[in-house]
Amino acid sequence: MPPTQRRPTDDELLDAAMAAFAEHGFANAGMSQIAEDAGSTKPTLYAHFGSKENLFNRVVQRELTRIVTDILPRYDEVGDQGIEESVDTLITVGMNYISANPQARQLIRVSIEASADPMLSQFLAINEIFTAKVAELVERHLETIDAKITSGNPRAIAATIVGSGIALAHHMLVHGDDDFERLARMLSTFLSGGLQALTHRR
Template sequence: MVTVDDEAPKDHGGSVRPHDHGGDVPPVSPGRSTRNRPTDDELLDAACEVIAEVGAERATMTAIAERGGTTRVTLYAHFGSRDALVSRVITRELETFTSFMFRIYDESEDMPYGARARHAVQGLFDYARRHPAGLRVLMGHTQGGDSNRRLYAALEPRIAARLRANYAEQGAHIGAGADTLASLLLGMSLDVAHRALIVDGAGIDEACDIAITATLAVLRDVRVEQLRALDASLDQR
């Protein structure tokens, strides 16, 4: 594959050498075609696959270049550094995933409360089924990384707002307790997905079923009084 890294042969003085045509210098050829050069998105796809397989810390520019059918020089020319490339991948996957989940949340606004929760969990695992590499990048090979924290920060507020609205419909006004409950619910689904995609390689459908059961059990068994008590304890601090 021709890339921007390819150079014409040079003599020792650094100038372009004419090819041997009986001493005659051939006409200057037109510029090289760029139609086979990888786009930024194609390079990000290659980087995403490598990071999903080995983790962000172990993903090298050499491995990414080989996966993308290009060179390290091209990667540095497009992204500047390995860390900048990894950051671009994580940002792209985070935006793609959160946009998908927000559409799922919007679709379920008119559903009954339990059905909304089920739809949200199913949406997360549907995404895992369609985009396993992207979700592996976000969750990381070890939990607690920067991408994992960004994932929680993006989704928790939306889930907490939905919880507050549901309790308000029942006449209960919940404050920070909704944030804690949102973190618990999101964490359960992501933990199950993490084990299915990365740790155990379990089936997505089976993992989804467990996550739905756990989510509905928590929503059923957590009492308003518990959330109010949590709010009260925070108010006293």
């Protein structure tokens, strides 16, 4: 659409950029088209973000923030569920988000393909946030059972859980495997079995 008199907000510019990057990828998304879709101009886009790379980084950063904001509070809902139920809840929450947000799914795939260093640091930061939260849940369970693993290992277990989920998400994005229900059930079974083996009574 043609530029309007009203200046678009940063969020409106980022919305247009997200749609373009998700549909065309980083290399093929044009700044002129993004500006036009946002009802703005190319100079305005550069004035706000400086470069296409910075714009892309801002788009991904905003989406990762949304993921954390949307998913992380759900982790507290597991309450006093057992290990199997907790794992199933956590996996289902993540899978449901991926399933319900195809544009975000495409954006993450594009960022993986771009292999940009700023993106790697952001993903690592997000990984740390989720690992810390899962570690809290694991430690809570270990306090109630006579586990064969030491109390210093909840974070390692959490890293295994989160890492497995990230690896599966990468597989889904890269290979276009969108059978979310089957994949969620597979990961839940895999992790539940592993946790049972690690935490069974002596």
